Amino acid sequence: MLEVIFGTKARELTLQYLLTFKEGYAREISKYFDISLPSIQNQLKNFEEGGLALSKMQGRTKIYFINPRYAFLDELTALLNKAKQYYKPELKNKFEMQRKRPRRPEKPL
Structure with missing residues (x-):
């Protein structure tokens, strides 16, 4: 939808992912939208260089x-x-919050 403004669909979806899920890494975003990994990596690198995104290392993974x-x-x-x-x-359904880790066993629904 915003490809005209952002230039690529990958850029738009990467931004949507980061806004929805608060953080993510390149391979995770790539698999989530079935977009090539280098494309997502380039977008994230550009966002970081432009000051739109920040990153931190978690083990060997850049978040x-x-x-x-x-x-x-x-x-x-x-x-x-x-x-x-x-x-x-x-595509709307993809942006509904989905759990990334299991619920605590004793936690009520």
């Missing part, structure tokens, strides 16, 4: 997350949230 001090974060978030309303249902 990326949105820079909370990014000057246009509110505007970007509003734009991406509006775009979600117009996505196809299959």
Whole structure:
């Protein structure tokens, strides 16, 4: 939907992923959307160089997350949230929060 503005679908989906799930790494995002790994890696590298994303090392994995001090974060978030309303249902479902780890056994539903 926003490919015209962002340049590529990979860039848009990578941003959507980071905003929805708060953090992620290249291979995880690549598998989630079935997009080539080098494409996602390039997007994340560009985001980090531009100050939009930050990264931290977790073991040998580089985890990326949105820079909370990014000057246009509110505007970007509003734009991406509006775009979600117009996505196809299959893509909308991908952005609903999904658990990344199992629920504690004693925790009530």
